[in-house]
Amino acid sequence: MLYTFNTFIIFLGILLILCGIILITRKKFIVNKEYINIFMLIFPMLQIRKMDIEFNFIFFIIYFVVLPALWIVIMIGRGIYVITNTNDQMVVDTLMDILDENGILYEEKKDKIFLKEYDKDISYSESLNTVDINLQSIRDLSFYKEFKIELMSRIKDIDLTVFPSSGVFLIISGFIFIFVIEYM
Secondary structure (H helix, E strand, O other): OHHHHHHHHHHHHHHHHHHHHHHHOOOOOEEEHHHHHHHHHHHHHHHHHHOOOOHHHHHHHHHHHHHHHHHHHHHHHOOEEEEEOOOHHHHHHHHHHHHHHOOOOEEEEOOEEEEOOOOEEEEEEEEOOEEEEEOHHHOOOOOHHHHHHHHHHHHHOOOOOOOOHHHHHHHHHHHHHHHHHHHO
16 A cells, blocks of 8 residues: 555656646646646546455445546636746736727726626636636626637737746655655
């Protein structure tokens, strides 16, 4: 049991280092939060297969714990996107340009852009030069798909770069995971 846990942590450390190396390239990645949540739920569940427990109990765990949790994380992550190697000002400027071009009235508030005509808002938050943008409240609007596609393509076209602090954080975290397992 201990061997598989150690292997799991080392594999997680290597995965963090690889993701960090990819982020250090300063390329902008846009990932749906649903996929991140699913990965964060399923990845630890891979350890259940290695445990010495009865098949009926595994079936119970999957049917009554994993599937409902999977449904919840999918519902929570819908319409939320993680944009790496950007800052909130890049995203806000792009958002406001698109809204202006489409003639949509808006009001900028702290960490939100309120769409006056629709009584909906778009929220965002920045952490380690990664911006989470929440488009959940506008998912039911007629222009949502076009808006989302335009936003994603314009963000990828931004020439400004920022220091990839999230990549550095992932690399350091990966080395810490591996160091703790190997030397503790």
